[in-house]
Amino acid sequence: xxxxxxxxxxxxxxxNVNGSGSASANNLFAKAIFRLGIPVSPKNIFPxxxxxxxxxxxxxxxxxxxxxxxxxxxxxxxxxxxxxxxxYDGLLPGGYFLYDSTKPLPDxxxxxxxxxxxxxxxxLCNKEFENPRLRQLLxxxxxxxxxxxxxxxxxxxxxxxxxxxxxxxxxxxxPNIKALQxxxxxxxxxxxxxxxxxxxxxxxxxxxxxxxxNSATALxxxxxxxxxxxxxxxxxxxxxxxxxxKFATKYRKDVDGKIKAAIIQAEDELAAIGIVIGASWxxxxxxxxxxxPGLSLMNEFLxxxxxxxxxxxxxxxxxxxxxxxxxxxxxxSDMLSAAYASHGDTKNVLLIxxxxxxxxxxxxxxxxxxxxxxxxxxxxxxxxxxMNDNMCPPLRWDDxxxxxxxxxxxxxxxEKLADKWGRYLDVDGDGICYRTYPGTHPTEGAYFTxxxxxxxxxxxxxxxxxxxxxxxxxxxxxxxxxxxxxxPRERNRDPDSKVGxxxxxxxxxSAYEALADLNKSGLPINSLRxxxxxxxxxxxxxxxxxxxxxxxxQNRDGxxxxxxxxxxxxxxxxxxxxxxxxxxPITARYIKQEIxxxxxxxxxxxxxxxxxxxx
Amino acid sequence: MSSSRPGFRxxxxxxxxxxxxxxxxxxxxxxLCAGCGHDSISRAIVQAFFESNxxxxxxxxxxxxxxxxxxxxxxxxxxxxFNSVHGRMPSIATGANMANKDLVYLGVSGDGDTASIGxxxxxxxxxxxxxxxxxxxxxxxxGLTKGQDxxxxxxxxxxxxxxxxLLESIDLCEIAIQMGASFVARGFSGDKQQLIxxxxxxxxxxxxxxxxxxxxxxxxxxxxxxxxxxxxxREHSEATGTFDFIPLQQEIVASYxxxxxxxxxxxxxxxxxxxxxxxxxxxxxxxxxxxxxxxAREKHHxxxxxxxxxxxxxxxxxxxxxxxxxxxxxxxxxxxxxxSVLQDxxxxxx
Ligand SMILES: Cc1ncc(C[n+]2csc(CCOP(=O)(O)OP(=O)(O)O)c2C)c(N)n1
Ligand code: SF4
Ligand SMILES: [Mg+2]
Numbered sequence: 030x031x032x033x034x035x036x037x038x039x040x041x042x043x044x045n046v047n048g049s050g051s052a053s054a055n056n057l058f059a060k061a062i063f064r065l066g067i068p069v070s071p072k073n074i075f076p077x078x079x080x081x082x083x084x085x086x087x088x089x090x091x092x093x094x095x096x097x098x099x100x101x102x103x104x105x106x107x108x109x110x111x112x113x114x115x116x117y118d119g120l121l122p123g124g125y126f127l128y129d130s131t132k133p134l135p136d137x138x139x140x141x142x143x144x145x146x147x148x149x150x151x152x153l154c155n156k157e158f159e160n161p162r163l164r165q166l167l168x169x170x171x172x173x174x175x176x177x178x179x180x181x182x183x184x185x186x187x188x189x190x191x192x193x194x195x196x197x198x199x200x201x202x203x204p205n206i207k208a209l210q211x212x213x214x215x216x217x218x219x220x221x222x223x224x225x226x227x228x229x230x231x232x233x234x235x236x237x238x239x240x241x242x243n244s245a246t247a248l249x250x251x252x253x254x255x256x257x258x259x260x261x262x263x264x265x266x267x268x269x270x271x272x273x274x275k276f277a278t279k280y281r282k283d284v285d286g287k288i289k290a291a292i293i294q295a296e297d298e299l300a301a302i303g304i305v306i307g308a309s310w311x312x313x314x315x316x317x318x319x320x321x322p323g324l325s326l327m328n329e330f331l332x333x334x335x336x337x338x339x340x341x342x343x344x345x346x347x348x349x350x351x352x353x354x355x356x357x358x359x360x361x362s363d364m365l366s367a368a369y370a371s372h373g374d375t376k377n378v379l380l381i382x383x384x385x386x387x388x389x390x391x392x393x394x395x396x397x398x399x400x401x402x403x404x405x406x407x408x409x410x411x412x413x414x415x416m417n418d419n420m421c422p423p424l425r426w427d428d429x430x431x432x433x434x435x436x437x438x439x440x441x442x443x444e445k446l447a448d449k450w451g452r453y454l455d456v457d458g459d460g461i462c463y464r465t466y467p468g469t470h471p472t473e474g475a476y477f478t479x480x481x482x483x484x485x486x487x488x489x490x491x492x493x494x495x496x497x498x499x500x501x502x503x504x505x506x507x508x509x510x511x512x513x514x515x516x517p518r519e520r521n522r523d524p525d526s527k528v529g530x531x532x533x534x535x536x537x538x539s540a541y542e543a544l545a546d547l548n549k550s551g552l553p554i555n556s557l558r559x560x561x562x563x564x565x566x567x568x569x570x571x572x573x574x575x576x577x578x579x580x581x582x583q584n585r586d587g588x589x590x591x592x593x594x595x596x597x598x599x600x601x602x603x604x605x606x607x608x609x610x611x612x613x614p615i616t617a618r619y620i621k622q623e624i625x626x627x628x629x630x631x632x633x634x635x636x637x638x639x640x641x642x643x644x
Numbered sequence: 645m646s647s648s649r650p651g652f653r654x655x656x657x658x659x660x661x662x663x664x665x666x667x668x669x670x671x672x673x674x675x676l677c678a679g680c681g682h683d684s685i686s687r688a689i690v691q692a693f694f695e696s697n698x699x700x701x702x703x704x705x706x707x708x709x710x711x712x713x714x715x716x717x718x719x720x721x722x723x724x725x726f727n728s729v730h731g732r733m734p735s736i737a738t739g740a741n742m743a744n745k746d747l748v749y750l751g752v753s754g755d756g757d758t759a760s761i762g763x764x765x766x767x768x769x770x771x772x773x774x775x776x777x778x779x780x781x782x783x784x785x786x787g788l789t790k791g792q793d794x795x796x797x798x799x800x801x802x803x804x805x806x807x808x809x810l811l812e813s814i815d816l817c818e819i820a821i822q823m824g825a826s827f828v829a830r831g832f833s834g835d836k837q838q839l840i841x842x843x844x845x846x847x848x849x850x851x852x853x854x855x856x857x858x859x860x861x862x863x864x865x866x867x868x869x870x871x872x873x874x875x876x877x878r879e880h881s882e883a884t885g886t887f888d889f890i891p892l893q894q895e896i897v898a899s900y901x902x903x904x905x906x907x908x909x910x911x912x913x914x915x916x917x918x919x920x921x922x923x924x925x926x927x928x929x930x931x932x933x934x935x936x937x938x939x940a941r942e943k944h945h946x947x948x949x950x951x952x953x954x955x956x957x958x959x960x961x962x963x964x965x966x967x968x969x970x971x972x973x974x975x976x977x978x979x980x981x982x983x984s985v986l987q988d989x990x991x992x993x994x
Pocket of ligand 3: 710712754755756781782783784785786787794
């Protein structure tokens with residue numbers, strides 16, 4: 030049997046039971062890899078449930094810095110009896126199966142192509158620790174200790190991590206370190222040189238941070254000057270608000286201890302976005318965070334904000350399916366409903382981050398854009414980005430940056446106006462008009478806000494010509510928007526190649542890996558990572574320069590592809606959809622396999638077996 | 645549709661203490677049906693704000709959708725106004741109030757807007773005790789969509805459509821009290837003498853001040869068998885009496901313009917059932933207020949006036965410990981922790 034051998038390049042999966050305290054042990058492992066300087070990407074795969082169901086934690090370790098899921102599992106730590114067979118069966122040939130050997134494995138576990146590593150986790154733990162509450166937690170720590178032996182990982186890094194974690198309560202560090210040692214010693218004694226996977230210190234992750242996207246988004250809102258939040262809890266967006274609240278409590282304390290932010294947990298998402306609109310109308314920076322079902326509920330109000338031209342910042346942390354779909358699984362399937370949210374002729378500006386650094390940057394920028402464009406700005410994150418720790422460069426803030434509050438008239442400016450002010454009068458020719466906040470001036474600048482039944486001076490009208498003119502002005506504003514948005518990121522692997530790939534957000538990491546691999550095997554594909562909607566000229570240009578373009582995303586019907594076709598009039602044959610909809614982050618192997626299939630069917634590539642598991 | 649704003653109304657334009665004349669509190673010409681109760685309420689709002697010396701630009705008027713929600717265009721023309729979406733005025737008001745706690749927030753809604761599509765927002769804004777005035781122009785029907793029964797239509801009440809309403813009605817005052825509202829009153833569009841002081845008290849009140857104003861829809865729900873008709877309301881009103889901090893407190897005398905639909909004078913003891921409440925009625929006692937509403941309901945009376953008041957509650961800002969400064973006035977220096985703090989935060993993620 031060929032056992033899997035690799036250094037700093039493998040996929041390990043932890044199979045646990047929800048609510049058993051495994052998260053901190055698994056995190057300890059991933060963090061240790063990261064602190065050894067090796068790029069690492071952990072993904073939580075968890076059910077919509079608080080306790081008792083199966084969860085997995087998949088860690089991609091990769092010295093080249095590919096952070097997407099690769100596909101396939103090299104090593105599994107199987108401590109959930111209910112999924113034992115599934116975990117065993119799913120292992121790649123040559124892989125490793127670590128299980129709790131306190132109970133023997135059933136006879137049916139007889140694969141000849143995997144290496145079984147039995148560690149009596151429960152037994153070791155129970156012998157050493159009395160406290161029943163601690164026992165469950167420490168069982169998990171024991172396997173981390175064993176892994177450090179199996180992978181020849183520096184033990185001290187784990188110990189340091191634990192000490193850091195329990196800095197405030199050193200008493201608790203002690204049993205944890207003991208548990209680590211138990212596992213380490215047992216593996217040293219029984220499984221020396223059994224495993225071909227190695228972890229060696231590296232420098233590739235130096236200087237980076239590992240942060241969940243939602244925390245970064247919350248920081249973006251904090252730095253971007255958000256003061257009013259309306260929200261309603263929904264996975265996976267809840268932690269955006271929880272983090273914002275935590276940061277606001279710490280960094281927004283007023284002299285008297287009160288908080289310079291209003292965080293309102295609303296009765297539903299309709300109210301949540303209403304609160305944002307009311308606050309923005311009244312001159313505060315406001316935002317909400319939600320996911321698909323919430324976005325659906327916000328549709329009517331989004332239309333009002335679009336037509337009445339009120340800034341809104343909305344963070345959509347996308348997840349799969351409906352409310353009783355797979356709410357804890359990831360997807361990029363709100364793209365269309367966000368882009369065209371609401372009734373009537375509406376289109377909304379989207380920003381699409383791919384890592385926490387962009388979550389931070391784009392969320393902060395969203396407030397400037399919303400104020401400048403007086404329209405909803407939707408930040409399209411997803412569960413994978415929002416809830417998992419993602420490695421990325423550290424966050425930075427330019428202290429010289431000023432908030433762009435857009436076209437808002439002060440009392441002074443109102444008095445000095447040469448001509449009559451009109452709330453919906455486009456004096457600059459960019460489709461954006463000047464607004465006023467309530468209470469600005471005793472006699473000037475008051476107006477009545479309503480949808481579209483207004484003229485340029487916000488007087489009531491249902492005149493068709495006025496309506497049409499207004500709608501065309503909104504289109505002009507839309508054009509202005511595309512000039513202000515972050516441009517796409519292009520990678521030209523071969524200027525002569527007529528094959529391209531378009532992707533965005535969290536699909537990008539696996540896509541980059543897949544394209545790099547294909548490039549190595551002589552199939553150069555140029556790529557474009559879209560970062561915003563409306564599309565800029567660069568997007569159109571990229572499509573024009575290629576004959577065959579894969580659009581890689583995580584939804585069934587090719588929502589970005591639809592947007593491209595609809596907005597740019599691209600011929601449909603040219604854009605080949607690659608969609609992943611299993612609720613797990615898309616993998617590089619899946620992308621490669623799909624691209625190869627297309628190449629084969631078009632005779633671009635000779636049929637060739639693709640090895641290495643499914644996805 | 646015609647303007648219901650009379651040509652003359654202000655023989656003298658004496659300014660109020662804030663230096664504004666009544667004209668400064670007026671709005672555009674109404675487009676509601678002649679005789680619509682909502683227009684009377686608009687006029688009461690104009691008068692109440694004038695008498696309360698509130699600078700017009702310090703008011704934000706916000707509404708949902710309906711004939712009632714159109715009215716903010718017909719009063720306080722120098723205030724910012726927001727005609728939002730159906731049933732969602734309270735959330736807009738919440739956000740607006742969070743952004744700037746120093747304005748007076750006047751929410752206007754209809755019974756459809758509040759008791760049906762906006763029932764959720766209604767009860768939750770009250771739970772937050774948002775500092776606002778919440779006026780419901782209650783006509784027991786959906787005026788703007790042509791007269792369907794609303795959730796405040798009483799059981800058995802018959803609108804112009806002719807069929808009696810079969811469903812139980814929602815008493816918005818009772819719900820408001822149950823949700824913890826700190827000021828609850830009921831008025832009648834045909835009784836300005838009572839309504840103006842109620843609005844003035846609501847302006848002064850800190851917290852959510854709910855005023856459910858019965859406001860007949862002359863076009864769709866003013867039949868003799870409708871419990872929201874001018875005639876019915878005049879014949880079945882029962883006032884709670886007045887309460888202390890209304891400066892204009894006086895005996896309740898409704899004066900009706902003989903030119904209006906029903907020329908019935910108030911205080912006709914035998915028919916109108918208008919009398920002061922029993923001596924022991926305490927409008928600061930939640931249970932007694934609810935009892936009084938239920939008792940009136942049993943007798944098919946409409947209890948009007950101030951019904952429940954909890955004078956010194958905490959509003960949303962107090963409850964959430966929000967800065968005393970206007971949030972919309974805070975700048976980068978107040979809000980942005982800066983790059984060096986961010987570098988420390990980065991370190992926590994290493
Ligand atoms: C979401 C939505 N649903 C339905 C409507 C249609 N609609 C407009 S006004 C109205 C009823 C208004 O009734 P009410 O609040 O009692 O106001 P009134 O006209 O009686 O003053 C309805 C159902 C709408 N505007 N929006
Ligand atoms: S339909 Fe009824 S509520 Fe609407 S304006 Fe006419 S009378 Fe008033
Ligand atoms: Mg109504």
